[in-house]
Amino acid sequence: MEKRVTFRGWLLPLLLIAPQVIVSAIFFFYPAAQAIWQSLFIPDPFGLSSQFVGLGNFEFLLSDKFYRASFLTTAIFSTLVTLCSMIPALFLAVIADRLIKGSGVYRTLLIWPYAVAPAVAGVLWLFMFNTRVGVVSWYLGQLGYDWNHVLNDAEAMGLVVVASAWGRISYNFLFFFAALQSVPKSVIEAAAIDGAHFWRRFFTIVLPLLSPTAFFLLVVNVVYAFFETFGVIHTITGGGPQQATTILVYKVFSDGFVGQDLGSSSAQSVILLIVVGLLTVIQFKYVEKRVHY
């Protein structure tokens, strides 16, 4: 779509667009180019010079069992976060949609966790499950279950998943609720007249109508789990125990800043760039479809 009526001149528009282009060039394109460039070198241990290794860093990464483990960890983590945030959200939205009165109040209350930063959510959940003072871990102890996410891989993963999914429930709820509200009531009533009970109506009519929203949320939540959960992991587990909760983004950080392994960290950044690229393409393909929908 283009405007028919435009203003003349070329200097003014260039000046107008300049701030964004300059900021993007300095803080987006130059660093991204740097990442790609550095990924082709291995710096010597003193950081004085570096040696060109071509795709050596990538070859090393892809054969590195820790990196492959991190890929698997990320896959498990993002799948669980997506499921644990979408299913409760859908459930709550379906219930809220059945209420004529009061759904606004519930919505206001349910929005809260979205405003809580992932890192703060991490601290809240860490507090509940802290091995020394945590309330939940204490009651689990009373029941005979010895909770220790500092040592147990599965418990650590479970905790970071729940802490990451918690705030997203709000987000998903808002989208599911809006989608449910726009399902035409006449269709549902017609089905009800035909004798379809609630769950039948839900699975045959409502759920298919929700699928565009659900797919959109699926992509958005995967992106969230990949890139925005750093704060949760850093506050709760620091990537541990061993590397049980080291997702890809966390590994870029720990190899690049803590380990000072620039070549490898840059190569990891480049791999992540490709992942983001793919996810963005999927998202846009879908958005195009939704516009026609």
Next chain:
Amino acid sequence: MAAQQHGMVEKRGAGIWLTHAFMVLGVLIIFFPIWLAFVASTVSQPEIVSPPMPIWPGDQFWENYRAALFAGVNVPVATMLFNSLVMAIGIAVGKIVISLLSAFAIVYFRFPGRTTFFWLIFLTLMLPVEVRIVPTFEVVAGFGMLNSYYGLIFPLIASATATFLFRQFFLTIPDELAEAARVDGARPMRFFVDIVVPMSRTNIAALFVILFIYGWNQYLWPLLITTDPEMNTIVMGIKQMFPSGDDVAEWPVIMATSILAMIPPVIVVVSMQKLFVRGLVDSEK
């Protein structure tokens, strides 16, 4: 009236109470972590370190919040709150301003390189700060912007999302308005300030809500570039309050800080709920 329209498929009687009960249960579960943090911020350290901690608020509210705000652990939380406020507002305002300007240029002018610039901006969608942290850190360090508000704000300020949102909106502004402005001999910037910006105010407000929360909740970036506690933001500063090693954390103060860290974004979201929902839906399109 509404009740009658929906009568066919709505639950009533016992069913409606069951539905409410489920909803309340859901809200309680979702709220539990926040409630517990609030309780912890109102009791004393000994009450927390001998579990189970109480489930109702204690009488140490003022003591804990005063300790957090004016003493903190490394730095008073009041300082961190101020830093977060500057960062969040800086990012929100900065993004909105540069996006308004560039979207106006792209929509209302034909100039050399227009398509190229458009795609360059589009590409930045694919570069979240998390994937380019090391080189971006080097750039910021090179500019001497570590431990500064510039360093906190600028790398997060370019936003393709906001530019697209405004572009989309500008395209819906009737051509007659621009036509009239041109006939009247109004300069483009006059048209921008008098017509375009006022018409965009709802979009601007909705975007502000989203961007404020985005900026306030940043963690990784402030963690990397603010080595001086005086420049810490509250969201990243909480983690710094935990002692290293085996010392017991000052839980009441840490939890008071957590509550303080969530108050501003919660106020923004809840008080501007309509705008927030709209901004959310718009910015994800």
